[in-house]
Amino acid sequence: MLAREQRADAIRAAIESALAPVLLEIEDESHKHAGHAGARDGRGHFRVDVVSGAFVGMSPIARHRAVYAAVGELMTTDIHALAIRARTPQEADTP
Numbered sequence: 001m002l003a004r005e006q007r008a009d010a011i012r013a014a015i016e017s018a019l020a021p022v023l024l025e026i027e028d029e030s031h032k033h034a035g036h037a038g039a040r041d042g043r044g045h046f047r048v049d050v051v052s053g054a055f056v057g058m059s060p061i062a063r064h065r066a067v068y069a070a071v072g073e074l075m076t077t078d079i080h081a082l083a084i085r086a087r088t089p090q091e092a093d094t095p
Helices: 004-019 060-071
Strands: 023-028 044-051 079-087
Touching (some): 004 023, 060 079
Parallel strands (some): 044 079
Antiparallel strands (some): 023 044
């Protein structure tokens, strides 16, 4: 398990490597879940906003699967919950 301050960097590196995002925002929301059963094992809660051309032609569930595949092993070692917003560059430009 990574040190808490290293987790967002590891998530960023994994997603950047797999999906080449044009925008990637990661928020550690672990502090909002203190005392939650899923937080007891030390893994964190994160929210990611990913904008990538890799999502073009993918269904929403396929996009989420791509993000989960990108973070891979981190889901079993460092991430308890991952909230995902996955958009194409065209969708991100639409108000």
